[in-house]
Amino acid sequence: MADKSITQQQLLAENAELRARLDEAEDTLRAIRSGEVDALIVSGVGGEQIFTLKGADQSYRVLIEEMNEGALTLTAEGVILYANRSFAGMLRMPLEKVLGSSIHTWIAPDSQTILQALLSKGVAEKRRDQLDLAASDGTRVPVYLSVNNLLADGMPDSFCLVATDLTEQKRGDAIVASDKLTRELLAVANQTRRELLSVVEDQRRAEESLRQLNAELENKVLARTADLEQANMDILRDMRKLKQTEDALRVSSLKYQMLFDSSRDALMTLTPPSWKFTGANQATLQLFGASSVAEFTALGPWDVSPERQPDGRPSSEKAQEMIATAMREGSFFFEWEHQHIGGQPFAADVLLTRMNLGENVFLQATVRDISEQVRIKADLEQARHDAEAANQAKSAFLASMSHEIRTPMNGVIGMIDVLQQSSLKPAQVEMANIIHDSAYSLLAIINDILDFSKIEAGKLQIDSLPMSVAEVVEGACETIDHMALKKNVELTLFTDPAIPAQVIGDPGRLRQILINLANNAIKFSSGQARQGKVSVRAVLVENSSHSIPVRPELVEGLDGSTGSPRTIDGGLEPVTLEFRVTDNGIGMDEATQARLFTAFTQADSSTTRIYGGTGLGLAISGQLANIMGGAITVHSEPGKGSLFSVRLSFALPTEKPDADAASSLVAGLSCLVVGDAESLADDLAAYLVHAGAMVERSPDIAAAHLRIASHPPGLCIVVIDTAAANPQLATSLLDGLRAAARARPNLDVRFVAIGRGQRREPRLEDADLVVVDGNALARKALLTAVAIAAGRAKQPDREALPDMVGARRAVPLSREEVRRQGRLILVAEDNEINQKVILQQLALLGQTADIANNGREALELWQSGDYAVLLADLHMPEMDGYELTAAIRAAETGKARKPIIAFTANALKGEVEHCLAIGMDDYLSKPVQLVNLKAMLEKWLPVAATAGNAGEQPRSPHDNAGHVPGFHPGYIAAAPVPVDVNVLKKLVGDDEEIIRDFLHDFRLSAEKIAVELRTACAAGQAAAAGALAHKLKSSARSVGALALGELCAAMEQAGKAGDMKALAVLLPGFEQELASVEGFLEGY
Structure with a gap:
């Protein structure tokens, strides 16, 4: 126990x-x-x-050594115990010599007191300031110095210093360095x-x-x-x-x-639930204008923000939303409008980052002033807005100027058009032609400026329409053919028959490119000692479905040589075409080529002086090619000419176009094409092969002789390019071939001679010879010539040449007569000059019109129901053409619709679509040519109700037996001379030799037909007489025998009606007028 x-x-x-x-x-x-x-x-x-x-953490020693800032420790007496390499670098002194030295050795004299004050301040006080180091090479190094105590037994026994070098701080570098340091600091802060x-x-x-x-x-x-x-x-x-x-x-x-305090970005902390600021660095105090951290931390984000943000939301409400998002997502970056404590607002980028410290959660805010960036952005936006406004103003100005310029130009061109239909003396004709050409040159310049403006503003639109490339190329060459002839330049064209019959594209813009390039080529190849030559070619380059070329390129060199074409099977895949314009003109060096497509520039000032031009044509063409998805390239050498190539891709239509009727006319024919490499022979052969003919080539006349001698019996068509403007020379070259053919009775040899000149239609010169000129030769013209030679087609009547407007110099019917016929025209036009022009043009066409001075007046007149068609200007006072059309269409509800045709000088694209959209039926752009006005009226103006409704025409000496239906004697009375040669000149040019040739042929033909016509009348053969009168009618009009043409037209109608009485009445007048014409021709 x-x-x-x-x-x-x-x-x-x-x-x-x-x-x-x-x-x-x-x-x-x-x-x-x-x-x-x-x-x-x-x-x-x-x-x-x-x-x-107690001891240093070695884990940070490496970081201190790698810092860009200088770091060092001092004893209480100022002896340097430790320094990193950055600090030694600032002093330009090896590190070992820095260690053990006194810090006072390296401080500039006037900065000693600053250092002493920093070392003497208490531990709790802020100990940062800017001072200058004294480098070993004598330079001063500005630094930002931060001092901290190191404690021993509770007492400071040494110091830790951090020095930031301020020497190389520029604005841009400072921002970049600040970004980098901020990222480093934030990374370290996050790690910490x-x-x-x-x-x-x-x-x-x-x-x-x-x-x-x-x-x-x-x-x-x-x-x-x-x-x-x-x-x-x-x-x-x-x-x-x-x-x-x-x-x-x-x-x-x-x-x-340390990182928080030394950051150059404004850093601050916010804690819940009040979300007031609990910490801030020196950069924050400077940014917001606070005198101390205590002053700043008494505020919240909404206290340093305007009452509302730029979007109108209260800052306090929106700040809470931003904070909630950052707490939920972990971080949130956004733009914010802050304001200085003094009230001045500024734009800022803000980054809120959620941080957890044990059970404590807070946000760190990084704020950066972006006022300058916002200002620059606003300036750029304003500049963009100003530029767009300037472009819109420029477009409106150009449209207005176009209208203002075209209005008087309409008067000039319209009246010249009317004047050229009258009888003028040769000198007057020349002056009228100069005025006409000058006016259209000015109009072309206006159009170029408008196009350039639209391209520059990005408002040019490209159409996508089914088109025939061959027709576009041939039409472009037809337009400039007269200019080439005038400047003595040989213009040839080739359209690769392998090109699909139709493609999808913008025919107008393609035509514009080709005309610009060809015009330049003609301009710079004319006026030389050698013959100027210009070639326009369109070839199939590749089929995009194969991604490889499907045919050898038809490259035409500066010497005019060509390759051999071959055909391919077409498909629905897009195809690539190349358009080449070649000339043998002055050529260009590389420096000139480099600035070719710059607007308003030419090769040099001398080029402008010699050749003229605005320098816009190539610039516009280049831009158009780019917009269409292609490009223009140029190859040229001084003195050797130039080659411009335009490569474009086109889609194909789903519907297959109708076959070319002309091609079927030569299918199966045996053809021998004669000509050397510099001739058109290769191109002619390509056309014929594609059309189904069996073609052989002979390089010269000698080889052709041999081939004719060995040719199988039957029909043989020999096509020979004589490359000569003299028909007699062509005939002499053929004489030997004809002799060789005659030696072969079983061989039927016929010839097609390709010359040079102004004949654009095939002409049967002899039973075995058809002649056509190679200038701007269209494929259809060649095939037709071969078909005529083979007897498979008839020669086009020379009477079938286009009807000239001048052939209708009618005396207009009275207003009442026209009104009864339902053909009265109403013109709504406010410009007095334009009123006179249109009335003159309508009178020349035999039409009658009323004038309304503005849209409101036109509406009142139109409501009478007297008018068949309305020509309305779009820009009029009181009521413009758009408002007028809208009012008319609104009133037509339940009634028959009558045609309204826009009639304006405004050339901006989109106008046509606008006119049609509001209810107009068609569009005429001023200045209006007579031929265009005539075609428009024929399209929309109704025919007279009945022949009986037509009022009787003024009687003339030829109307001796009363009225003859269809005959208007006023035409004869209006003709000042029997033959107006200007009409023929408009068709074939000013070459007097050609004019005489045509007039001679007409006289012989007229005499022959007149004999047959008299015989038919005497025999009572009304139908035959009518047919003969028809044959003479158009040829008379074409050569300018206008009165004779009208008499023939009346006799044609009488013959068709079987009215021998009318023929008997008209025949004396016909004889009298024919005698007047023959008398005129004898003296010409």
């Missing part, structure tokens, strides 16, 4: 001693936490162990935050472990199984771990604070 009591007492004593030691351990732990203990000596079974709790959180967690776990250990010790004491020695060691181990954790937390916190 006693032993048991003793044992119990011992246990109680041991327990009391253990509790005392536990209390001592807890006191020690508290001392460690407070930083009062530097080292800990632990005695145990293994002897004493000393644990050093993670370390801090880890340390806190470790501390919490250590404390939890300590509590558990205490419980276990008490349990062991109570259970009398505790091992006191082991318990002491466990407590000390946990205390050491806890101390290490606390040290790491303290170092990390210091590092984060």
Whole structure:
């Protein structure tokens, strides 16, 4: 029993001693936490162990060495104990010479007091300032210096300094450096935050472990199984771990604070639930204009923001939304309008980042002033807006100028058109032609400027329409053919027959490109000692479905040589075509080629002086090619000419176009094509092969002789390119071939001679000879010539040449007569000059019209119901053409619709679509040519109700037996001379030799037809007389014998009606007029 009591007492004593030691351990732990203990000596079974709790964390040494900022430690006396390489670099001094030296050695004299003040301030005070280092080479290095104390025994015994070099800070570099440093600081700060959180967690776990250990010790004491020695060691181990954790937390916190304070971006912290600022660095104070951290942390985000944000939302409401988003997402970047404490607003980029410190959650805000970027962006936006406004103003101005310029131009061109239909003396004809050409040149310049403006503004539209490439190329060449002849330039064309009959594209813009390029080629190849030559070619380059060329390219060199074409089977895949314009003109060097497609420039100033032009043509063509998905390339050498190539791709229509009738006319024919490499022979052969003819080639006349001698019996068509403008020369070349053919009785040889000149239609010169000129020779013209030679087609009547407007010089009917016929025209036009022009043109066409001075007046007149068609200008006072059309269409509900034709000088694209959309039926652009006006009226003006409704025409000396239906003697009275040669000149040009040739042929033909006509009338053969009159009618009109043409037209109608009485009445007038024409021709 006693032993048991003793044992119990011992246990109680041991327990009391253990509790005392536990209390001592807890006191020690508290001392460690407070930083009062530097080292800990632990005695145990293994002897004493000393644990050093104070020391530098080597894990950050490498980071300090790699810092761009200078870092160093000093003794209390200012001796440098440690410095990194960055600090030594600032001093331009090796690191080993810096260590051990006095810090005062490296401070500029006028900065010594700043350093001393930094070293003398208390631990709790902010110790940062800017001063200058004195480098070893004598230069001053401005730095931003931060000072911190290192404590020993609770007292500062040394200093830690961080120096930031400010020398190379420029605005752009500073921003970049700031971004980089900020990223580094934020990275380190984030790392520090993670370390801090880890340390806190470790501390919490250590404390939890300590509590558990205490419980276990008490349990062991109570259970009398505790091992006191082991318990002491466990407590000390946990205390050491806890101390290490606390040290790491303290170092990390210091590092984060240093980075936070030294950041050049404004950094601040916000904590819930008030979300007011709880911390801010120096950059924040500078940005917002706060004098101290205390002043700033008394505010919230809405206190440094205007009442409302730019979107109109209250700043306080929107700030809470931004904060909530950052807390939910972890981070959130947005633009914000802040304001200085003084009230001045500024734009900022804000990054909110959620941070967790144990159980504490807060936000770190990074704010950067972007006022300058916003200003620049606003300036750019304003500049863009101003540029768009300027473009719109320019487009409106050009449209207005177009209208204003075209209005007087309409007067000039319209009246010249009328004047040219009258009888003029040769000198007057020349002057009228000069006025006409000059007016259209000016009009072309206006159109170029408008096109360039639309291209520059990005408003040019490209159409997608089915088109024939051959027709576009031939039409373009036909347009410039007269210019080429005038400048003595030989213009030839070739359209690859392998090109599909139709493609999808913009025929107008393609034609514009070709005319621009060909005009330049003609301009720069004329006026030389050698014959100017220009070639326009369209060839099939490749079929996109194969991705490889499907035919050899027909490359025409500067010498005019060509390759041999071959055909391919077409498909529905897009095709690539190349358009080539070649000339033998002055050529260009590379420097000139480099600026060819720049607007308003030419080769040099001398080019402009010699050749003229605005310099817009090529610029517009280049832009059009680009918009159409292609490009223009140029190859040229000075003195050797130029080659312009335009490569474009076209889609194909799904519907197959009708076959070419002209091609079937020569299918199966045996043809021999004669000509050397510089002639058109290769192109002629390509046309014939594609049309189904069997073609052989002979390079010269000698080879052709041999081939004719060995040719199989039957029909043979010899096509020879004489390359000569003299028909007699062509005939002489053929004489030998004809002799060779005559030696072969069983061989029927016929000839097609390709000369040079103005004959654009085939002409049967002899029973075995058809002549056509190679200038701008269309494929259809060649095939027709061969078909005529083979007897498969008839020669086109020369009377079938286009009817000239001048042939209709009628005396207009009275207004009442026209109204009864339902053909009265109403013209709505406010310009007095334009009124006179249109009335003159209509009178020349035998039409009658009323004039309305504005849209409102026109509406009142139109409501009378007297008018068959309305020509309406679009821009008029009181009521414009659009409003007038809308009013008329609204009033027509339930009534018959009558045609309205727009009549304006506004040339902007889209006008036609607008006119049609509001109810107009067609469109005429001023200045209007007579031929276009005539075609428009023929399209829309109704024919007279009945022949009986037509009012009687003014009687003339030819109307001796009363009225003859269909005959208008007024036409004869209006003709001042029997033959107006100007009409023929408009058809064939001004070449007097050609004119005489045509007039001579007409006289012979007229004499022959007149004999046959008299015979038919005498025999009572009305139908035959009518047919003969028809044959003479158009040829008379074409040469300018207008009165004779009208008499023939009346006799034609009488013959068709079987009215011999009318023929008998008309015949004397016909004889009289024919005698007048013959008398005129004899004296011409």
